[in-house]
Amino acid sequence: MSQHSDQPSNPKRRKLIQSAAAAFGVAALHASAADAAGNHTATAASGSAPAAAPPETVDVVVVGAGLSGLTAARELMRKGHSVAVVEGRDRVGGRTWTIPVGTRRYDIGGQFVSPSQDRVRALVTELGLRLQPVYSDAKHIWELPDQRIEFTGMVPSLSLIAKIDLGRVVDRMDQIARAVGATAPWAAPDAAALDAMTLAQWVREHSFSESTRQFATIMTRAVLGADPDEISVLYWAYYVAQGDSIEMLIGGAGGAQDSVIEGGSQQLSLRMAQELGKAVRLSQPARRLVQAADGVDVVTDTARIHARYAILALPPAMAAGIAFEPSLAGDRRELQGRAPMGRYAKVVLTYDKPFWRERGYAGDVGSLQGPVVASYDDSSAEGSALLGFIGGDSERAWRTLSAEARKAAVLDCFARWFGPDALKPLAYAEKDWTLDDWTAGAPATILPPGVLSRLGPALRQPVGRIHWAGTETALRWTGYMDGAIRAGERTAKDVLALLG
């Protein structure tokens, strides 16, 4: 059993990543990964580059080699500009990571793609990759504390009253989302009032059926890694507007969980990084950003890179770990301190056959009994597998268990849903992103009451020569791979206009 760690100073992991890169044909990354990782180990956390070394000069320095940073860097390089991408981890891909589990590689981070996510789909095609639909045309399960509901199609077989209640609440929230919009939620007419209330309070006030409230908890744990009492109504409405509707966010076929990238999502980043070559510097966390009249310096443990502009392609909570000179102060700094990440872990279990399908199940479940809050079929022609997410308060409790107890609790869920065959996976892997120092939670940022209405504009507003990318700044599909790519493209365009 393996808890997949993503910390920078683990030589075993570094080796694994290098062989992963080799498997994807990213030979160019080997040398830079090894060099950079070695440098990092030697001077870990020193926080300042050798004073005598003259800074390297580029047009734009990008911090973060996730999908967003790599997209931005590639756009700039393609337009003839020099770039450097500094990345804290010893791999590219950030919140996407494709790891070996048994005989095949599986996504232990971002994975699903929806039909309307046209930027990620375009990148998949451009990079010669393919999408594979997720198996879903069979029975789905909802597991509430006191009932198990099995159903086909979209609507769960609740009592008539409960169904009407759920339908009304979902419709009402979709209406609010349309009014709030995906671009400037802080400017919506009711922004302050919607931001003063948690989603849990709102659902309590607008529903009369307990199952509707339970549904809301499953939904936000699965989609955001948070419980409904942790996020504001304004933030949830904005998140829904970014993905069009609640049905789209939680949907399988036709929704956000429609398809996966064959061979894994990290290939997107690995292939972009291959094109960028030596511009990508692994194991080089940005420690300081120094702005002056003529440019901005990014300081890592071993280098100082001078650029005309910097693009920070990471979540606000991670930007909070960088020292800014002069101080960011104001709304941006406050935002970075008040924008935590969701609590989220992912598990993958491989099997010799898809026994759940033989029993008529699609493999997807939404559960409040947990600890796994949502599961999906993760099979391909190469092997049968199930995946699960542990989010919100489920993750908090689960993470305190021993490794054996965590695995046992996960197997217990799948056995409850699909029978005892689930107890004997061929291989099992887990990664708790909440414990990952380079992300500090997942899948995305969550905003509690009082933040988005006040500090929202600071999400995208440049500060001097610093521009903000990352999925958290997207104008559509924030929190998703598609949003990360869009944000990278948008920021590159803004910076290109300034570079002239």
Ligand SMILES: Cc1cc2nc3c(=O)[nH]c(=O)nc-3n(C[C@H](O)[C@H](O)[C@H](O)COP(=O)(O)OP(=O)(O)OC[C@H]3O[C@@H](n4cnc5c(N)ncnc54)[C@H](O)[C@@H]3O)c2cc1C
């Ligand atoms: C378990 C899980 C499941 C998910 N499921 C889906 C899904 O099914 N579909 C979907 O579309 N999305 C999903 N997501 C979300 C998706 O993966 C992210 O939205 C997307 O990958 C974010 O990309 P990004 O480039 O904006 O940020 P990141 O991927 O977080 O990239 C930021 C990079 O910055 C680096 N960094 C941080 N601090 C520093 C520093 N000081 N110096 C240098 N580098 C630094 C980090 O190491 C990281 O590589 C999931 C995420 C997780 C974790």
